[in-house]
Amino acid sequence: MSMKKGSLTLKDLAKIVGVSPATASLALAGDPRVNVKTRQMVEEAARRLNYVPNEIGRSLRAKKAETIALIFPNTPHNAFSHPYFVELLEGVTEVLVQNGFYLMVSTAPTEQDEQAAYDKIMMNRRADGIILWPASINDSNISRIVESGFPVVYLGRWHHNDVITVERDDFGGAYLATEHLLQAGRRNVAHITGPLEYQVSIDRLEGYKKALEDYKVLYDPSLVVTGDYTMESGAAAIRELLKRGVSFDGLFSGNDRMAIGAMKALHAAGIRIPEDVAMVGCDNMEMASMTTPALTTIHQSLREIGRVAATKMILLLTGQEVGAKQTTIPAEIVVRESSTSHVKV
Incomplete structure (x- = not known):
């Protein structure tokens, strides 16, 4: 035959x-x-x-899928629309391709869908390991996965040390941003936070508070407004501060999108940046360099986070020494025109 x-x-x-x-x-x-x-x-x-x-x-x-799952739990925004997503993906993919592994991406809009997706991956061995983007601190599925014994690398801070994690220094980044504004002579620094059920938002708020404390500036809760990481919420936060008559000469925004929304609302109100209000964002997304004035922001390499996380996962799956279980990727400030006062003539 x-x-x-x-x-x-x-x-x-x-x-x-x-x-x-x-x-x-x-x-x-x-x-x-x-x-x-x-x-x-x-x-x-x-x-x-x-x-x-x-x-x-x-x-x-x-029983080896030769596949790593990158999971985005239900997040306040669609993972695919976030500029971070591409960078993270590039970092993870680079390492997996070198090591002959495939990548599977899973996103879930609700906690119920999320549980079903995780069960499928873990029970049916669709993947050998999971790289997990942080969810809300109230999301019970996350604990279940991280503590299931299934190979997991968590992209955030975990509350006990035997879990393998790679995280951004959100606290340190927020500290740098606030310190930069204080060093520029700004004394009433407002802060737009992300949703406070996310660890990243809490850490950035804490970094902001710590910088104020170190510079002997009293923390004033009326200068803090909660947003949801969208441009619109940044604009709404400025309108709220102005409506409440809160006086501020500096602004640290929990991400660049909210900073850009805030910038638009300040322009609309005839407030000059940086003369009247010096501004710093966080994320260093591409759009930040294209605003007028260009936005000073905090850079945290998501590509590097992806690379480190994928490398740890490969070491874990091939039975090698993972090295340090917790890795924090440092933040750095990218100074542009929105925070450096022009010389007034």
């Missing part, structure tokens, strides 16, 4: 030998449940007919 090499299916092979496809599959995997005679018949036929098992069948037998 002449067959093109590689075109023979498991079903064909089973039919030729006279066994079920399931038995043929187990026989090729060397499963002890199949008697030796049958196994030899199947192996012999496979050799004779140049049967090439397909990747899925082989990976299921080996």
Whole structure:
């Protein structure tokens, strides 16, 4: 029987030998449940007919999917629309490709969908390990995964040290941003936070407070407004501060999107940046360099976070020494025109 090499299916092979496809599959995997005679018949036929098992069948037998799942839990914004996503993806992919692993991306809009997605990945071994983007601190699914014993690298801070994590220095970044404004002589520095059920928002608020404390400036809660990381919430925060008659000459925004929204609202109110209000954002997204004035912001390399996380995962899966379980990628400030006062003539 002449067959093109590689075109023979498991079903064909089973039919030729006279066994079920399931038995043929187990026989090729060397499963002890199949008697030796049958196994030899199947192996012999496979050799004779140049049967090439397909990747899925082989990976299921080996119980190694050679795939890493990158999971974005339900987040306040669609992960794909966030500029960070691409950078993180590039960092992760670079390492996986070098090591012959595939990448699977999973996003879930609600906690219920999220639980189903995780169960599928873990129970069915769709992936060998999970790189997990932080969810809300109230999300119970996250604890379940991180503590399930399944190989996980968490992209945030975890509350006990045996979990492998890679995180941004959100506290340090916020400290740098606030310090920069204080060093520029600003004394009433407002802060627009992200949603406070996210650790990143809490850490940035804490970094802001610590810088004020170190510079002997009293923390004033009326200068803090909560946003949701969208441009519109940044604009709304400025309108709220102005409506309340709160006086501020500096502004640290929890991300660049809110900073850009805030900038628009300040322009609309005839407030000059940086003369009247000096501004710093956070994320260093591409758009930050294109605003007028260009936005001073905090840079945290998501590409580096992706690379480090993927490297730790490969080491974990190949039984090598992971090294430091917790890694923090430092933040740096990128100074542009929005925070440096022009010389007034």
